[in-house]
Amino acid sequence: MNQATTLAGDAAGIGLTGTNRSSTIGADAAGIGLASMWVGFIAFAVAALLGFYQVIERIDLIPELKSPELYFGSVSTHGVLMAFVLTTFLVMGYGYYTATTSLKQELWNKPLAWFGFWLAVIGVLLAAVPLLTGNASVLYTFYPPLMAHPAFYIGATLLVVGSWVWCLEMVMMMTTWKKAHPGETVPLAMYGTTANAILWFITSLGVASEVLFQLIPWSLGIIDTVDVGLARTLFSWTLHAIVYFWLFPAYIALYTLLPKAAGGRLFSDQMGRVAFILLLVFSVPIGFHHLYMDPFQAAGWKFLHMMGTFMVAVPTLITGFTIIASLEIAGKLRGGKGLFGWIAALPWGNPMVLAALLALLMLTFGGFGGMINASYAMNTMVHNTQWVTGHFHLIFGGTTVIMYFAIAYTLWPKMTGRQLYSTGMAVKQLWLWFIGMLILTLPWHQLGLAGQPRRISSTPYDESFVQAWLPAESAMIVGGAILFISALMLVYNLFRTHGNAQAEASLEVEYAEPLHAIQRMPHLMNSFGFWVLLVIVYMVASYGYPIAQFFLMDTYGTVPWSI
Amino acid sequence: MFADPLKSICEDPLERGWIWISLILAFFMAGMLGFYAVSNNINPPSNVETIDSSRLHLTEEFAEDNLGVTTNADGSLTVTLVAARYGFYPPVIEVPVDTPVIFRMASADVLHGVHVPFTNMTTMVVPGYISEVRTSFPRSGEYSLLCNEYCGLGHDSMWSRLVVTEKSSAGETS
Numbered sequence: 001m002n003q004a005t006t007l008a009g010d011a012a013g014i015g016l017t018g019t020n021r022s023s024t025i026g027a028d029a030a031g032i033g034l035a036s037m038w039v040g041f042i043a044f045a046v047a048a049l050l051g052f053y054q055v056i057e058r059i060d061l062i063p064e065l066k067s068p069e070l071y072f073g074s075v076s077t078h079g080v081l082m083a084f085v086l087t088t089f090l091v092m093g094y095g096y097y098t099a100t101t102s103l104k105q106e107l108w109n110k111p112l113a114w115f116g117f118w119l120a121v122i123g124v125l126l127a128a129v130p131l132l133t134g135n136a137s138v139l140y141t142f143y144p145p146l147m148a149h150p151a152f153y154i155g156a157t158l159l160v161v162g163s164w165v166w167c168l169e170m171v172m173m174m175t176t177w178k179k180a181h182p183g184e185t186v187p188l189a190m191y192g193t194t195a196n197a198i199l200w201f202i203t204s205l206g207v208a209s210e211v212l213f214q215l216i217p218w219s220l221g222i223i224d225t226v227d228v229g230l231a232r233t234l235f236s237w238t239l240h241a242i243v244y245f246w247l248f249p250a251y252i253a254l255y256t257l258l259p260k261a262a263g264g265r266l267f268s269d270q271m272g273r274v275a276f277i278l279l280l281v282f283s284v285p286i287g288f289h290h291l292y293m294d295p296f297q298a299a300g301w302k303f304l305h306m307m308g309t310f311m312v313a314v315p316t317l318i319t320g321f322t323i324i325a326s327l328e329i330a331g332k333l334r335g336g337k338g339l340f341g342w343i344a345a346l347p348w349g350n351p352m353v354l355a356a357l358l359a360l361l362m363l364t365f366g367g368f369g370g371m372i373n374a375s376y377a378m379n380t381m382v383h384n385t386q387w388v389t390g391h392f393h394l395i396f397g398g399t400t401v402i403m404y405f406a407i408a409y410t411l412w413p414k415m416t417g418r419q420l421y422s423t424g425m426a427v428k429q430l431w432l433w434f435i436g437m438l439i440l441t442l443p444w445h446q447l448g449l450a451g452q453p454r455r456i457s458s459t460p461y462d463e464s465f466v467q468a469w470l471p472a473e474s475a476m477i478v479g480g481a482i483l484f485i486s487a488l489m490l491v492y493n494l495f496r497t498h499g500n501a502q503a504e505a506s507l508e509v510e511y512a513e514p515l516h517a518i519q520r521m522p523h524l525m526n527s528f529g530f531w532v533l534l535v536i537v538y539m540v541a542s543y544g545y546p547i548a549q550f551f552l553m554d555t556y557g558t559v560p561w562s563i
Numbered sequence: 564m565f566a567d568p569l570k571s572i573c574e575d576p577l578e579r580g581w582i583w584i585s586l587i588l589a590f591f592m593a594g595m596l597g598f599y600a601v602s603n604n605i606n607p608p609s610n611v612e613t614i615d616s617s618r619l620h621l622t623e624e625f626a627e628d629n630l631g632v633t634t635n636a637d638g639s640l641t642v643t644l645v646a647a648r649y650g651f652y653p654p655v656i657e658v659p660v661d662t663p664v665i666f667r668m669a670s671a672d673v674l675h676g677v678h679v680p681f682t683n684m685t686t687m688v689v690p691g692y693i694s695e696v697r698t699s700f701p702r703s704g705e706y707s708l709l710c711n712e713y714c715g716l717g718h719d720s721m722w723s724r725l726v727v728t729e730k731s732s733a734g735e736t737s
Contacts, residue, residue, distance in 0.1 A: 068716040068717070068718075068719065069716060072713070072716060137716075139713055143673075143674055143713060144674075145672075145673050145674070145690055146673055146674070146713075146714075146715065227691060228674065228689050228690050228691055228692075229689060229691060229692055232689070267575075267578070268573070268574075268575065268578060270572060270573065270574075271572075271573060271578060274572055274573075292607040293607055293608060293676070293685060293686050293687045294609075294686075294687045294689060295608060295609065295610045295611065295612065295686070295687065295689055295692040295693060295694040295695070296610075296611055296613075296689060296691075296692045297609060297611065298609050298611055299600075299606040299607065299609035302606075302607060302609060303596075303597065303600060303606075306593060306596065307593050310589040310590070310592055310593040311589055311593075313585070313588075313589055314582075314585045314586060314589050317581075317584075317585035317588070318581070318582060318585060321578060321581045321582075322578070325578070371592065375592070375596055376596050376600065376606070376607060377596055377599060377600070377605045377606075377607070379607070380607060380683045380685055381683065383676075383678070383685055383711070384676050384678065384685075384711035384712060385678070385711065450680070451678070451680025451681060451707075451709070453676075453678065453709050453710070453711035454711070455711075455712070455713040455718070456718065456719045457718075457719055458719045459719070460719055460720050461707060461709070461722060462707050465680070465707065516574065522571075522572075525572075549611070553611075553613060554613060555613050555691060556613055556614065556615040556616065556617075556691045557691065558616060558617075558673075558690040558691055559617065561672055561673045561715070562715075563715050563716055
C-alpha cells in the first residue's frame, strides 16, 4: 500500500469526516488542528528525505549522484517545506486547537478558518510545481536577481495570506473571550498564541511587500528590474522574527503543557507573559543582523539592530529559568532530593518531558553559537559558513522541531480520541532526533570555522581544505541518516494512532497551573494594544530611514537572471 | 534602600535576581561590542554606494584594465575586484603582509559573497552596490577567495587565489 497517498488522503479528509469527536468544545478545532498538522508533518517527512540526500550528495562520495541542478532544487524544496510549510501549518493547527481548548470557546469563524487552510494548501501545491521541476532553485530566501517561475512567488504569497486568516481568528477569539469574561485573565496558552499571531502578521509584512511590489511584477515582466538592496532589506524585516514565529509554539508548550506532564506546576504565569511580550516587541525590529555583511546599510543601523538582538536573548533566558524551575518543582514533588536529584526523578519516559529536556540542552548549545552570530564583529569569522547552518539546525531543527513532536504526541490522542500508538517508540524517536541532530550540527560548526561555505553542492576547492573537511563531512551523513529514520518513526506513530483501538480516557487538554494562583493580572499583561503601538514606533525607528534611503538616493535596479 | 523596579512584575526574589543577571549579560555583551566598534573601529563592511551593475565595464573604476592592485599615496593598497558568475576578476591577487588593504568590489550579475577563510576579509557583493572592506593580513601565505553566497548552479566552483607575500617582496611590487 502506498503510505504517502494514504496520509495525504487522511490529511485532506480528516476535517470533513470528523469522527471520534467528544462533546467538549475543544473538539471544535480538532478537525482543522489535525488537518493542518498533518500537512505540516507530511511536508516534514519529505523534507527530511531531501535532507538525507543532500548530506550524501554534498560530500562527493558517490560521483553518480553529483548534480547541482538536483542539489539546489532539493535545498530550495527542503528549506521551503521545513521553514514555511511545516512551521506555518503546525502553528495554525496548534493555535486553533489551543484557542478552543484554553478559552473553552468555539472557533470564531469556522468556514473562514477552513478557507484560510485551503488557501495555504493551494499555495503550497502551486509553489511545489516549479520547486520540484527545478524552476525555483532560488533557495527559500528568494535571492533576487535570481528569478524563479512566478508560480513560486504566487504560491508563497497564498500560503502567507492563508496564515493571515489564522492571525485574524486568533485575535478575534481573544477579543470576544475578553468581552464575554470582563476582568478575567486570558489563559497563558492563548495569550502566547495571540502574541504569535500578532508577531507573525507584523513580521510577514516585510516579505509580503518584497513579493507583491517587487518579485511578482518583476517575474511577470511588468517591471524590468528590482533593487536588490531594497529587496534584501525588506526580507530582513521578516527573516529574524519568523524564527520566533516558529519558536513560539515550542515556548507555549514549555510553559503550558510541560509542567502538568512532568507532574508539577508552572513556576510563574506572569513571567511567561513577560517573555511573550518581550519576544513580540524585540524580535521584529532587529533583522539587520542578517545584513551585517551587506553593503547598502550603514554601520550605525546595524549596530542599533544588534542592541535589540541581544535584548531578544532576555526572554529566552527568562524562559530557561522559569521552565527549569518548574521542572525542579515537579522533580521534587516526585521525591527527587538535593541540588540535582530532582533531574533523575523527572518522568524521562514521558515524550513531552523528554523532548523539553533535550530541547533545553540543544537551545543551550545553539544559544552559544547564536551569541557569536549576533556579534556585529565576531560574525565576520562565520558569516555564510557552514557554522550558520549548524546553528539554525540546532535551534530550529533541534529545539523547535523536537517540541513540535512533543506537541503532536500530547495532542494527537486528544484530537483523535485514540491513545498514542506507541509511547516507547515516541521516546526512542526523540532520542534519535537529539543524537542525530548533534552528530549533524556539531561537525557543521567545526566545518564553518574551517572555512567551508554554506549552500554548496560539492567541494571543488583547494586540496588542503577538502582534506581538513573530510572527517566532519563524513559524520554528517550518519547524522542525516539517523534524523531521517527518526522522522519516519514520528509519522508512522502518528498515523497508527488514528487506528488505535484503545480510546483516550479524557479528551481534556491539561494546562499548567501556576505555583501562585493569579490574583489580579495587570492590564498590560492581559492585552496587546500598547505593545503593538510600541512595536510600530520601534519599527519606524529601526526600519524607517533604512527603507526610505532607497527612494532618496539614485539606485540601479537589476534585471532578472536565470539560475 | 533602593527599590527593585522589577518588583511590580515579578514576586520571586530568586527570579528577579536571574532577570537582572540576564539584562546585565545582554547589555554587557552589546556594550563590549560597542566599545570595540568605537575605540578600535571594528565594524562590519557597511558601504552605502551605488553603481549600475550592468555597465561596470563602462565605469572608470571597474573597467577591465583598471582591476587589480593599486598603491595609494599613503602606502595602503586598493584592490579592485569584479565578482561575476563564476569567478573573481582578476583571478589572482597579490598583496604584501601587514599592509592596509582596501577591497572595492562590484558584481556584474547576481548576488555574490566573498570570504577568505582564516581572515576577516568577508563581505556580500550585491548587484547595484559597491562593497568595501578595509583590512590587512598579518600572516603571509596562499589563501583562497571563496564565493560564499549561492549565485547559481556553478556557485561551488567560484573561487580564486589571494597571495599574501612577505614584506621584502612588497617593496618590489610597489
